[in-house]
Structure formats: C-alpha cells, structure tokens
Amino acid sequence: MVQDSAQQAPSVTPATPARALLPSILPAVAVGVMCGLLLVGVEAAAEELQDVLWLTVPDALGIGRYSVAWMFVMLVATGIAVGLVVWKVPGHAGPDPATVGLDAPVLPPVVLPGLVLATGLMLAGGPSLGPENPIIAVNVGLAVWLGGRAVPRAPGRIWPVLAEAATIGALFGTPVAAALVISEVLAGQRTRGLLWDNLFAPLTAAGAGSLTATLVDRPSFDLDLPSFGPPGWGDLAAAVVVASVGALLALCAVYAFPYVHAAFGRLRHPMLMLPAGGVVLGCLAALGGHLTLFKGLDEIAELARDPEGRPAGEFAVMTVVKLAALLVAASCGFRGGRIFPAVFVGTALGLCAHALVSGVHPSVGVSAGVLGVLLAITRQGWVSLFVAAVLVAEPGIISLLCIASLPAWLLVTGRPQMQLRQDGTQIR
Template structure:
C-alpha cells in the first residue's frame, strides 16, 4: 500500500493497539464527513447544471446539445483547476491507484474541487480515488505532526480504511482491500514473530467502522438496486456464471489494453485545459450516443437500469455497456480526477442484463452480479473488492457460491496482465 513504509515497525500487542482507538475513530469519522461534504456540494451543483439551468433556458436536460455543452464546459473548468490551482489537483490520475502514498496536503483542495466538478458535470467516474487520496494526504500531515515516530503506513491505512468504509457504508470492503494489500509485506525483522493479521487490521477496522457508521447515520446509503430475487441455483446457472464473468473480464481487459494508447493521444495536447476540454467534448458525444444513463458515476443510474430489467432491448444494453466503458476509459485517460469502481459496476450490470436479454434463461440477477465481478476484476485487479461489490448487489445469499466459482476463470484471464494504471512514461503497470 505504501511502499516506502514496508520497512517500518508494524504495530502489534495490546499496549500498541489501545492508543490507536481514538485516532482511528477520528480519522474514520473525518474521512466520511469529507466524502459526504464533497458529495453534497457536487449534488447541489449537479441540480443547477442539469435541472435549474435547462429549465430556465427551456432546454431539455437530456438533449444531445445540452449534454455536449455541459460536459465540454466541465472539461474546461477541471482543466483550469489542474492548470492553475496550487498542487495541480495531484498527479496524473492515470498513474495512480485507489490507495497510494501520501501526496502533499496542499494538493487536497484542488483535487477535491476537480472531483466535485467532474461528479456534478456528468463525467463517468466515481469519487473514490480523489477522496481517498485527499483523506490520506490530510491524515498523514496531521498524524505526522502529532506522532512523528508513527510509521507512515499507519496513517495511510487508517485514512484509506475510513474512506472505503464510508464509500460502502460498511467496514467489510475496507478490511478485504487492506488484507489484500498486506499479502507479501515483509515482516518486522529476523528473530521477531510476524504480527497477526488482526493486529494489523485493528486500527483500520476501527477507522472503517467509524467511517461506515458516520455515512449510514448521515446519509443512509444503499447498494440495493432492486434486482429480482434469486431463489436458487440450477445446473445451467453454473455455466452462465462462468461465461458471463469471463466475458466481463475480457471486455474489461480490452479497455485496459487500449488505455495506454488513449492516454498517449491525449498527452499530445500537453496543456491540461486543452486535454480536458477535448475529453469533456468526447464524453458529451458519448453521452449523446448512449443516453443520459451513461453519464455520471453510475450508481443511481444502475438502479434505474435494474428497475425494470425486461424493458431494455439487447441492443440498448449492448450500446450502454460499450459507451459507458469507453467513457470510463476516456475520462481516466484525459485527466479527470475520479475512481473507476462505480462506473465499472454500471458496465457489469448492463453486460449481465444484456446476457439475460439475449438468453432469457439467464437469471438477470446472476447475469448482473457476474458481469460486475468480471469487469471489476479486470479494471481494478482487486479480487476481494470485486467479489464483495458483486455480492452486495444481489438480494439473495444463494448467488455467492456461484460468484466464488465465477471468480476463478475471470481471475485467470486478468492475473499477470497489464493494469489500468500507467507509469510516468505511459507504459502499463503489471
């Protein structure tokens, strides 16, 4: 998670763990409040851009011209933030992951502003990456002042866990992601027993729990997208799960392999204002092609998509799947600050419902969650996160064994291959 911190002493033992409780609670709650604040600001601006202004002007909110105009203007605004605001809204988002080493605290205001503008303007990215980066930067800056001897990985873990717990409204996702990041970390040194997993997760779990409960109490979020009930597995469901998850992984990997080329094409423009304005224009054109459901981060839109699964034709669903995936890749490559988890969920659900539309015997819930599993595995390379996200979308626990089976061929298709993350020279990270 934080490469330079791997050699730092890891916290273990009751005397070391008890002092973590209050800082972890504070970091978790603070991370959630920052997320909620940015979300609230972006929602207010979204209402202005997509309801108040078009109503005042007598223009349809979802007319092609308005979508193109708003997204192009959003690209211009974000480009000006990246160009002129101190810290330049952080590093190139194509080179960053969900949890990275701390950036300077002065980067956080511009990063949050760029994220809020993108969320409001309809860009196909979520809030997770910039919010996590800002929380890590601010937590590390404050934590290092209060406890200079504490390892950097402590503050990064607390901030990341608090933010992820707040995003999902539960500490489970944070625990799974951090557990995955701990695999392969060097031990504390020869002659010393390695700390137990729960010792390492103690502080992050408190932060994740505080972040999750803060979000639940303030905003009451839900991942329930009202998919039809899945009453039990049939033999054909096993084959469907394996195929759909694998197709999702292949589709996601197609975007991964195209990502470096799209990124290099945008970088020819050099100036972030030109790059992001062009990116916004292309996103507007994609929105006009795919419809308004392919705009924004995708969580609210996927609920509308799943509200009546049989009302969409196979052609509609195929178009939305491809357009949303291309929009996600374009937004990430041109420099918009945002995360890929929530738009990837939309892509996966649309793909799964497409499978149901083509083969009605495929249960729509099974298709949706397996599509999400495969796409997320390809785009995030986080196995636990992919499995957890897919599982929470299903209303019934009976789908979980099928997801576990479906994860195996999907993972074989993505492991060891390039990631949707680049080095500074635009070469892919493996």
C-alpha cells in the same frame, strides 16, 4: 530427541498484547470520522451542483435537461472548468490520475484543495468516473498532515493505512470492504504479527468511516433485483460465461488505455486535453443517452428497476458506451476513480445477457457481469467479489461468484492493469 522435536515444532506467530493495540483506537476513530465526513461532504456538494447544472439551468433556459445539445455543452464545459483547476490552482489537482490507484500517494496539503475542487466539478459535470481515488488521496494527505501534528510520536506509515481503510469503509457503507482490501495488501507484504493484530487499527478506522457515512448519508448498493432462489446448474453456467465475457470486454479497455492516454497527452496542456475529452464524452453521451453519464450508481438503480424494459441492443450500446466513456475520462485528465463506472458496465452487460437469453436470471447476470468487469479494471479480487455480491441480496450468489471468479481471474492475471507508470507504460 529433544532437539529433533524442537526443530519439528511449528513456529507460532506472536500475538500483539492488548496494551499495544489500545492506543490506536482513538486516532483510528478520529481518522474514520474525518474521512467519512469529507467523502459525504464532497458528494453532497457535487449533487447540489449537479441539480443546478442539469435541472435548474436547462429549465430556466427552456432546454431539454438531457438533450444531446445540453449533454454536449455540459461535458465540454466541465472539461474547461476542470482544466482551469488543473492549470491554475496550486498543486495542479495532484498527479496524473492515470498513474494513481486505490493505494494513494501522500500529497502535500497545498495540492488537496485543488484536487477536491476538480473532483467535485467532475462528479457534478457528468464524466464517467467515481470519487474513490481522489477522495482517498485527499484523506490520506489530510490524515498524514493532521496526524503528524496531533500525534507526532506515532509511526508515519500508520496514517495512510487508516485513511485508506476509513475511506473505503465510507464508500461502501461497511468496514468489510476495507478489511478485504487490506488483507489482500498484507498478503503481498512481509508483515509481522497476526492478521487481526495488523487489521485492528485499520478496521477500527473503516468501521468509524462506514458508520459516519451510513448515519449521515445512508448509502445502499442493493439493487432490489428479482430473487432467484437456490442456485442451479444453469445459474452456475451463466455466471461463469457472463463473468468471463465481462473480463474480456473490460480487458479491451485496459489494453487501449495507454494508447488513448498518449493520444490526449500529445495535446500537452490541460486546457486542451480536458476540453477535448469533454468533446469525446459528449459524442458518447449522444450515443448512449443520459444513463451513461456520471459515476453510475444512481443510474444502475434505474436500470435494475425494470430489467425487462429495454431490448438487448440498448443494453449492449450502454455497456460499450459506458466502458468507452470510462476509458476516455480516465485518460484525458479528469480526477476520479474507475470502480463505480465499471459497476455500471457490468450491470448493463448482465442485463444484456438476460435480454438475450431469458434463462440468465437478472441477478446472476448483473452480479457476474460486475465481477468480471471489476476483476479486469481493478485487479482487486476481494473488492470485485464484495461489490458484485452486495448488489444482490441473495446468500446463494456468493458461491456462484466464487466459482465464476476462477476462470475470469485466469483471463486477467498477468495482464496489464488499468494504471500507468510515470513513463506511460502499464503496470502488470
């Protein structure tokens, strides 16, 4: 009887004692502050350069700031500038960005300056990519290099985890996003110990990174869209439909990704690939207008300020153009991430749905559109839910998004991802 009861007793995961967790606090805080400051520094420098390139210079030349001619010139010039960095700067600004996701490789220190420079030029010049992937890669490389020298006895694998968590926390202004991403990663791995024991050091780094970015830069994702009150059946139906349409639309770009990447790859040289990408992006900007430029965070705020101010056709054009610009920029070699432009695509789609069907509340349309597009582009469920929810300051939106994510996830799961292997095949 004793043996039977012992065999039937549930296994208990041993907890990590506090004395084993305490030494990780100081390195995690240091990594978090470093990652937050580097992110804010790169973005601030890029914004200053953007003001010069898009405001000061065209004003001095007497050219329209966002005229078709100037957008075309700037995007081609950005392709040339980034191409020079990739060609001539030591390290060639890191690996092909089409092969890199949020889980960044550990790059040697010689690569990092060129990657920072290429990212800053891209952010200022207008291509439709965000800072997340290259900044995570830079912070991971710095953390491994500096951490290995400062604390040589620490396990080497801890530094990439801390840097990724800290950068994600700084990007979104909260450690919650990092905790969700890491929880999703841990769920797919065989890890020992309790979840919160494994999250302790990364969450500390994410908290330090997000607090640093918030104190220095005060990022905000709330679009201040109209309140919709308690959700109803109509809101649920709208969320399910818009999220599913967003997922299907973004999957079109995902399936086209290897073919567009291969087309630019045939040019074989960054001084041909990136300027050619700039030419295509210039043509797309002429179609979609200046709001389809850049990473898209400031631009979605401008769209959300007047949900009724544009017809459905204009929102539809911006949705398709921004998605195409994201596809081209990610394929031709620009260093950048895909989350922020995907948020613009989802926002424009949601506002298009509201313009077509007045019963679709703009808050529901935007959050559901962002959810569906991000699920297809990133294949990160928690990040997609989190970003879609924080755009709308409504507690009731979370339940709608959780339900809307289910059919959207069925559409994207098992499909190719918007990331390639070294041989050019898609990851599933």
